[in-house]
Amino acid sequence: MAIQGIDFANLSLKDALDLAILVEDEAQERYEEFATQMDQHRTPDAAKFFRYMVENEAKHGRELLARRIQRFGDAPRSVTRAMIFDIEAPDYDAARAFMSPRKAMKAALASEVKAYDFFVAALPALKDTEVRALFEELRDEELEHQKLVNVELAKLPPDSGLSDEDFVDEPAAQ
Amino acid sequence: MSATGTCEFQPKDYKSDLKPIWCPGCGDFSVVQGIYRALAAVGRPPHEIAFVSGIGCSSRIPGYTTAYGFNSVHGRALPIAQGIKLANPDLLVLAAGGDGDGFSIGGGHIAHLIRRNMDITYIVMDNQIYGLTKGQLSPTSQKGRITCTSRYGSMEEPVNPLLYVLAYGAGFVAQASPTDLAGMAATIEEAIRYPGFAFVNVQSPCVTYGEEAQQIKGLKAISESLTAMGHNPADRLAAMDLAQQYGEKMHLGVFYRNPEPPPTYGDLVKERQTMLSKDALPKERILDLFIKK
Numbered sequence A: 001m002a003i004q005g006i007d008f009a010n011l012s013l014k015d016a017l018d019l020a021i022l023v024e025d026e027a028q029e030r031y032e033e034f035a036t037q038m039d040q041h042r043t044p045d046a047a048k049f050f051r052y053m054v055e056n057e058a059k060h061g062r063e064l065l066a067r068r069i070q071r072f073g074d075a076p077r078s079v080t081r082a083m084i085f086d087i088e089a090p091d092y093d094a095a096r097a098f099m100s101p102r103k104a105m106k107a108a109l110a111s112e113v114k115a116y117d118f119f120v121a122a123l124p125a126l127k128d129t130e131v132r133a134l135f136e137e138l139r140d141e142e143l144e145h146q147k148l149v150n151v152e153l154a155k156l157p158p159d160s161g162l163s164d165e166d167f168v169d170e171p172a173a174q
Numbered sequence B: 001m002s003a004t005g006t007c008e009f010q011p012k013d014y015k016s017d018l019k020p021i022w023c024p025g026c027g028d029f030s031v032v033q034g035i036y037r038a039l040a041a042v043g044r045p046p047h048e049i050a051f052v053s054g055i056g057c058s059s060r061i062p063g064y065t066t067a068y069g070f071n072s073v074h075g076r077a078l079p080i081a082q083g084i085k086l087a088n089p090d091l092l093v094l095a096a097g098g099d100g101d102g103f104s105i106g107g108g109h110i111a112h113l114i115r116r117n118m119d120i121t122y123i124v125m126d127n128q129i130y131g132l133t134k135g136q137l138s139p140t141s142q143k144g145r146i147t148c149t150s151r152y153g154s155m156e157e158p159v160n161p162l163l164y165v166l167a168y169g170a171g172f173v174a175q176a177s178p179t180d181l182a183g184m185a186a187t188i189e190e191a192i193r194y195p196g197f198a199f200v201n202v203q204s205p206c207v208t209y210g211e212e213a214q215q216i217k218g219l220k221a222i223s224e225s226l227t228a229m230g231h232n233p234a235d236r237l238a239a240m241d242l243a244q245q246y247g248e249k250m251h252l253g254v255f256y257r258n259p260e261p262p263p264t265y266g267d268l269v270k271e272r273q274t275m276l277s278k279d280a281l282p283k284e285r286i287l288d289l290f291i292k293k
Helices: A013-040 A044-072 A101-125 A127-155 B028-043 B060-064 B075-089 B100-103 B107-116 B160-170 B182-192 B216-224 B236-243 B264-276 B283-290
Strands: B049-053 B068-071 B092-098 B120-126 B172-176 B198-201 B224-225 B250-257
Touching: A013 A044, A013 A101, A013 B283, A044 A101, A044 A127, A101 A127, A101 B060, A101 B107, A101 B216, B028 B060, B028 B120, B028 B182, B049 B060, B049 B075, B049 B160, B060 B120, B075 B100, B075 B107, B075 B120, B092 B100, B100 B120, B100 B160, B100 B224, B100 B236, B100 B250, B107 B120, B107 B160, B120 B182, B160 B198, B160 B236, B160 B250, B182 B198, B216 B224, B236 B250, B250 B264, B250 B283
Parallel strands: B049 B068, B049 B092, B092 B120, B120 B198, B172 B198, B224 B250
Antiparallel strands: B172 B250
């Protein structure tokens, strides 16, 4: 995860809300990409789970956007997507062809943990009390998201112990 | 549109409608994101950009970018990019491909673009394997590497792409990796902004045929930021010294940036045209040169 050009000490509530929306947008897009990748590689169960995550991220993004509009209307945004990288979005490296739903869920869980760590790491630098309250709220929501994924994980049958690699052909000698 | 009236581009403006068909987990997914971000930072509109590639997994990248694109033939990205730049010097020209495309099949072209100092940014996605054709030895595969074409281990020393381009005198040489996305975007942006031939070696893991040590976790373990090391990018000999560690260490950032970039080939062509234009015959009298009087 990386942050470029964000001065947390002077972050305004408007910018903090916009940043949070962008974080959700990035995660939503990444899950969409993962779902498409899984479709292309005939891995429908993982694709289905990633689409479930798309809906979750989109829902959270809409809620944040509603708050932003209620508080600041259509005031111009001064933070951009170029400032953030992989805050809540799962790492590209987390996807694999033929990944099991369990692996997909674990990838999502890891990204929720990553987002939680981001908000925790940012907290000491924040000076504005409203921004701090928002970040604390977002941090706690990431814990809720982790619970949500854990609930889905618990619904799965026990792990077969087989690796994804067991279903992939070895390179053939030529 | 910004308050000052200039257009501002976002990374998504460079993302095409085509869905990448790389293997899930492929390092190239991050590289293309780095390129979108670098292009947005540079701010040239898509219609002012030409993106040329050879053949291979990574050479699909122009198709995933909104710009003029040419997925050309194996190893020939650079001569085609050069032709485009000469025909239309105002275009921002990028070339991309894999290590096989650039350092084996197309290896002979790099030296000539460097000595001409063509104003082109060349991004090599170095995964040390021919992935698209299912895992054969590539020019950067480590000695001893077992693949389907080296069942008992490679007997060849790998090409060192960084040392290769530094030795030929490239004015900008850098390395990036998906282990540091922000750093990769910044490095590619710097390469694009460099006035002359700029080379970025991106260590981009192949999840299907790559070895464990070359995956993100393995690369992170051997990565080191050149800036954090205090490396002076104006020092070419220090850059060559560090480049020798290719394969053992993964130094990220700018190895070498010529502090006084020489004129580009395009500049020299323009200069020559200006010089000759004084005595140039009008088009309708060109044939007079060949008529004996």
